[in-house]
Amino acid sequence: MISDDQNADGSDPASPRSQDDMVPTLEDVARRAGVSTATVSRCLNTPERVVSDTRKRVMKVVQELGYAPNFGARALAARRTNTFGAIIPTMENAIFARGLQAFQEELGLNGITLLVASSSYSPELEEAQISALIARGADALLLIGHDRTRQSYALLDRRNIPYVVAWVFDPEMPRLSIGFDNRKAMQGLAAQVLAEGHRRIGFISAERTGNDRARDRYKGVCDAMRAAGLDPDADLQLIETEYGIGKGAQAFEKLMAATPRPTVVMCGNDVLAAGALSQARRMGIAVPGEVSITGFDDVEIAELVSPALTTVHVPHREMGRGAARLLLALRAGEGTRESVELPVEIRLRETLGPAPGTA
């Protein structure tokens, strides 16, 4: 915590680590307040069980010394941490940031602290993070999506850590989750697209390995196509790419190189779609006149861009808040084991129009 070598102050090595000695402990407080450590502990944890007079005295000393309980010791002795953990793929994606903010706010209301880790979409890394959070005594965990290593689930099960899978609701998955049905949602949007007469579809997907949301969204498009008598293998052109406006732009350009061109480019998320849109402008392609574009998530940029993006609105904050409540209930032993499906809503804005040549 401090320099070991730097302070080569000649003689009486003036204890190069003079700070640690100064971290006050419960005992320091107790001694200085003239009470036992038990009393100090009570002042901090169950103030009502100590007479107001001594409590005041103790709290004063606590202030003076700037005492803060050692979390490790406390966890060790009390066997609970009032800490929840969350592992998200990345903080750079606004949809997680927003949901997490709500998650944290709800937890804060209940006196519990949130630890956040991000896995960079790597199941192995996520496994390590889960392990780390468990080791840190996380009372419960928020996870994104169902895709993870078998060991991750084994870890969770063995310790019987309450957890909830968020951002996804898959009726076929038995795990407790809160979110929406990505496949169904995208299918709904695709149905709208097909209703506009589009038959050649380009799809810009986020990377699907280790990401069930992305996979489901892709499947949703296929579902809708089949339902309309189309063959995804023939009429759907897929590009998988990383996250980012620039990536969406590149993918769009590639898609436009095909002959014949797709008449609509559906995107796995709004950021990709925003990139596609900007590229269309750059290429002088009219949207939705020549090509329609759709997104997913309905983040702020969806309304900002021009023409405004047709997309699927997802209740991120509600998901975060709901996840917190589920976990809180679970921890309290209330058997809220029912997954919750949140509604999404197709937002028809300006980037989706009829297929060119349609009456």
Add this chain to the structure above:
Amino acid sequence: MISDDQNADGSDPASPRSQDDMVPTLEDVARRAGVSTATVSRCLNTPERVVSDTRKRVMKVVQELGYAPNFGARALAARRTNTFGAIIPTMENAIFARGLQAFQEELGLNGITLLVASSSYSPELEEAQISALIARGADALLLIGHDRTRQSYALLDRRNIPYVVAWVFDPEMPRLSIGFDNRKAMQGLAAQVLAEGHRRIGFISAERTGNDRARDRYKGVCDAMRAAGLDPDADLQLIETEYGIGKGAQAFEKLMAATPRPTVVMCGNDVLAAGALSQARRMGIAVPGEVSITGFDDVEIAELVSPALTTVHVPHREMGRGAARLLLALRAGEGTRESVELPVEIRLRETLGPAPGTA
């Protein structure tokens, strides 16, 4: 980790929370592997100091039992946590998300875990978070800006926790920091604006209380105006607002209601500017023909919007990475006590043009 009241399990109600009994400890592993706890500990921490044969045996048992060291106990005994903490105002702001991601990546490379908390721009809340992170044994802290309670600094000092103030470089502040000079940067941009002939300036600022970055940016505009012989009190119209595209739009509308209108609306950040821009379009005001608009930060939307936003580019990722390195060095005792000023760059794009009526 367990409910205190709930499980009033009268008789044998199938113990609703039978997990805790099964959490393996070092001792369990030791017993099952037929070695001492010390050896197991060594296998985990200094594997080179234990013969390969026993090590394999031990690790096998570790696997079987799904053992994970108890963090609290470890912190207690080892007196270090390999954990850094970061407190940001909000996760919903992309500039922090991005910097934090880089911060975390750098830390991960060095085997240290990051704990993130957000203060919602409240100094009191931040103080509590600092305390919580210290209690959790954070070895070092990343903080945003200089504005915080006196007690917060007292806390930090008393425990001698290494910390770095990021997103800001204020030559007048002695504290170790990494970032850029918000005031100077905004002054530079404002000078450009003035050079385009603008004389009536509208400024949409983020809320300035508890936010020195916002204050400094505002001051920067004033500096530039004075340098050009203008009086900020007379020629600058200020609106302070919350974060968000919608808020920027509202503020812009309000600014446009003035007579005479400002010929340029400078914004404290890109998100506000994006909102202003969208509102201009909505109101049929030509940008930059009738009104120029500028942002700050150069986040992705700055290039996405049309016309593209003139703004100040800030190296968010470099800040995160640099902060990590500073902290790492500090912890290692390398006396890198020098604040680092990162360069910003004015990005002249399309939303800034000459003042109407200028030759």
Add this chain to the structure above:
DNA sequence: TTGTAGGCGTTATCAT
């Protein structure tokens, strides 16, 4: 109401 003392799971210092 308050104090005493045992124990929580690891690490680290000595021995062996």
Add this chain to the structure above:
DNA sequence: ATGATAACGCCTACAA
């Protein structure tokens, strides 16, 4: 190379 064992800081029966 490995094993005992004493901390580490706090909580919580239990006793007073």
